[in-house]
Amino acid sequence: MAMLNKNILILLALVALLVCVFMKPIVMTRPAYNFQITFDISQSMRVRDHLIDGQSVSRLVAAKKAAFDLLQSLPCGSRIGWGVFTERRVVSLTTPVEVCDHYAGLLSSLNYIDDGMRWANASGVGKGLHQSIRGADGLGESTRIIFFTDGQEAPPLRAGSRGMPKTDKYPVGGLIVGVGGVSPVRIPKAIDENGLVTAYWQPNEVVQRKDASFGQSHEELSKRQDGHLSKLGRLADLIYLPLESTDQLVDAALVKSLSHENKIPVDLRWIPASLALLFLCFRFLPGMGRV
Amino acid sequence: MAALEFFQPWLLLLLPLALLPLIPNRRDGLPFPWINWLPVDVTGQRLHRLWQGLAALTIALLVVALAGPKSSESVIERIGRGAEISILLDRSASMDGEIRRPILRDYQLNAEQETKNGLARDALSWLLEQRPENRYALTLFNVVPMRIAEFTDDTEFLNAALDATSIGRGPKETNMGIALLAAIDAFNQRPYTGSRALLLVSDGGAKLDEATRKKIQEGLVKNQISLYFIYVQSGINAPDFELVGTDATSLAEEIELHIFFKNLGTQYQVFQADDVASMGEAVSTIDSLENLPLTYYEKIPGMDYSRLLFIGALLSCLVLALIAVTRLEAL
Numbered sequence: 001m002a003m004l005n006k007n008i009l010i011l012l013a014l015v016a017l018l019v020c021v022f023m024k025p026i027v028m029t030r031p032a033y034n035f036q037i038t039f040d041i042s043q044s045m046r047v048r049d050h051l052i053d054g055q056s057v058s059r060l061v062a063a064k065k066a067a068f069d070l071l072q073s074l075p076c077g078s079r080i081g082w083g084v085f086t087e088r089r090v091v092s093l094t095t096p097v098e099v100c101d102h103y104a105g106l107l108s109s110l111n112y113i114d115d116g117m118r119w120a121n122a123s124g125v126g127k128g129l130h131q132s133i134r135g136a137d138g139l140g141e142s143t144r145i146i147f148f149t150d151g152q153e154a155p156p157l158r159a160g161s162r163g164m165p166k167t168d169k170y171p172v173g174g175l176i177v178g179v180g181g182v183s184p185v186r187i188p189k190a191i192d193e194n195g196l197v198t199a200y201w202q203p204n205e206v207v208q209r210k211d212a213s214f215g216q217s218h219e220e221l222s223k224r225q226d227g228h229l230s231k232l233g234r235l236a237d238l239i240y241l242p243l244e245s246t247d248q249l250v251d252a253a254l255v256k257s258l259s260h261e262n263k264i265p266v267d268l269r270w271i272p273a274s275l276a277l278l279f280l281c282f283r284f285l286p287g288m289g290r291v
Numbered sequence: 292m293a294a295l296e297f298f299q300p301w302l303l304l305l306l307p308l309a310l311l312p313l314i315p316n317r318r319d320g321l322p323f324p325w326i327n328w329l330p331v332d333v334t335g336q337r338l339h340r341l342w343q344g345l346a347a348l349t350i351a352l353l354v355v356a357l358a359g360p361k362s363s364e365s366v367i368e369r370i371g372r373g374a375e376i377s378i379l380l381d382r383s384a385s386m387d388g389e390i391r392r393p394i395l396r397d398y399q400l401n402a403e404q405e406t407k408n409g410l411a412r413d414a415l416s417w418l419l420e421q422r423p424e425n426r427y428a429l430t431l432f433n434v435v436p437m438r439i440a441e442f443t444d445d446t447e448f449l450n451a452a453l454d455a456t457s458i459g460r461g462p463k464e465t466n467m468g469i470a471l472l473a474a475i476d477a478f479n480q481r482p483y484t485g486s487r488a489l490l491l492v493s494d495g496g497a498k499l500d501e502a503t504r505k506k507i508q509e510g511l512v513k514n515q516i517s518l519y520f521i522y523v524q525s526g527i528n529a530p531d532f533e534l535v536g537t538d539a540t541s542l543a544e545e546i547e548l549h550i551f552f553k554n555l556g557t558q559y560q561v562f563q564a565d566d567v568a569s570m571g572e573a574v575s576t577i578d579s580l581e582n583l584p585l586t587y588y589e590k591i592p593g594m595d596y597s598r599l600l601f602i603g604a605l606l607s608c609l610v611l612a613l614i615a616v617t618r619l620e621a622l
Binding site: 007010011013014017018020021081083084087089090091092093094095096097101102104105106108109112116117118119120131134135138139269270273274276277280281283284285286 | 305308311312314315346349350353354356357382431433434435436437438439440441443445447448449451452454455456458459460461462464597598601602604605608609611612615616
């Protein structure tokens with residue numbers, strides 16, 4: 001019987017291996033994220049006041065880089081869709097699709113998003129945000145929004161106006177991501193094929209604030225409108241994230257409050273297999289047995 | 292050629308564990324005070340070596356299986372029938388309008404009104420479903436072109452992009468000239484691997500200036516692209532192309548565009564659609580015309596070898612256990 005005792009570990013390993021071979025994947029819940037991501041493509045987004053790797057880039061490029069980082073960081077089973085905003089309208093480019101299966105498609109459509117898609121000037125940020133929220137609500141499936149904008153309203157809102165219809169009916173959740181620098185800079189009006197700015201908007205060419213005292217309104221200049229955007233965030237129940245560096249978005253977006261439980265089959269064969277390995281190693285470990 | 296890959300290659304560092312059974316082990320010594328008393332047991336020695344070998348094999352198989360071996364995803368070239376179709380879909384506000392029908396009769400009161408966009412989406416989705424091996428590029432247009440998908444066979448992604456056109460309303464204006472050029476541009480710098488088509492779906496026409504016309508014609512001819520125009524009729528007052536000749540000077544932009552297309556010198560066909568049936572017919576005609584041999588690439592997913600290895604380890608362990616049990620006193 002001594003032999004049998006010594007070999008009990010082999011029998012245990014055999015049982016563990018039997019379990020391992022006949023084990024089916026077990027359905028478990030994992031956090032996943034559905035984001036409909038909208039980019040402000042109005043003219044002020046062309047201002048180059050972001051730095052990526054020491055290069056100054058436009059606000060839109062910075063937003064796209066942040067979205068790219070997010071696309072890469074999302075766990076499989078998560079979904080992303082793109083949209084663009086200018087004037088008073090959001091045009092959705094794609095509804096959310098799974099990030100791992102459709103990575104190539106998502107990446108190439110993200111690359112296509114640029115200045116050339118701007119169908120009109122003007123920028124009603126609140127209206128765009130409202131449409132983006134309503135659109136995501138219609139998509140269901142725990143779709144949250146991420147809205148990249150510098151918050152520049154053109155024409156400017158009257159003092160006290162929020163510029164956004166009520167969003168109470170749409171409990172969507174998500175992030176407003178503020179892009180742009182904190183000091184006001186000129187907005188490019190014309191850019192040539194080589195990306196060089198050939199003209200900037202002049203004070204007399206843009207609508208200035210009616211309620212500002214003479215010479216105090218500078219709508220031809222643009223900066224990130226933290227005050228306006230955090231107010232919109234409070235009103236629409238969205239988190240406001242002023243983007244200082246593009247990798248901040250990943251930390252802000254991959255949080256529990258924006259996730260939902262996704263049921264996916266998980267392969268747990270490694271558990272019985274590791275046990276079997278452990279049993280066998282113990283069985284053959286020199287010096288471990290009785291004399 | 293598919294290469295071998297591991298999900299967790301670092302686990303292979305555990306492979307030396309397989310040497311453990313080969314080390315002489317006191318545990319396997321029989322409680323005999325003086326082995327010289329025993330006759331030489333050739334069978335037993337062989338059996339012992341087999342047993343050690345099997346144990347080593349079991350451990351090695353387990354370690355490799357845990358490391359998750361799989362063949363890498365590979366792509367193979369296939370020849371099928373189909374086409375590269377660049378879809379140019381009107382995404383302007385007018386497409387969100389419902390199709391106007393002649394006055395409904397009493398019994399049609401509940402007839403569902405469909406938007407032009409909805410009609411176009413359904414027909415294009417149908418095409419994707421019928422011909423998943425075609426490659427499609429998708430460009431939306433209003434006053435600007437919006438390229439969304441370069442040529443791909445990811446029909447689920449394309450469907451998501453078509454679905455997105457139903458959200459909200461599109462901008463009002465259209466500029467078909469630069470839109471056509473963008474859709475033609477999708478073919479630029481692509482090797483010619485099969486028949487090529489540009490599928491324009493719109494409810495309106497366009498006045499194109501001479502320079503744009505020239506560029507469109509050059510692009511279509513150079514890239515050998517057939518042109519299909521699905522004209523989603525706005526209603527009973529929409530112009531009927533069948534009634535116009537090639538030289539008519541008409542004020543209607545639709546007719547002007549149609550005549551321009553007709554005189555391009557490339558393969559061109561127009562379809563006038565105002566309901567699901569005529570739309571489906573148009574799309575299936577295009578599908579039947581565009582099915583020349585096409586080189587396409589099929590992705591072969593990586594194969595997971597771990598199950599095979601686990602089964603191997605199980606069998607080897609089973610023999611190990613059998614020897615362990617039978618070796619007792621019988622041998």
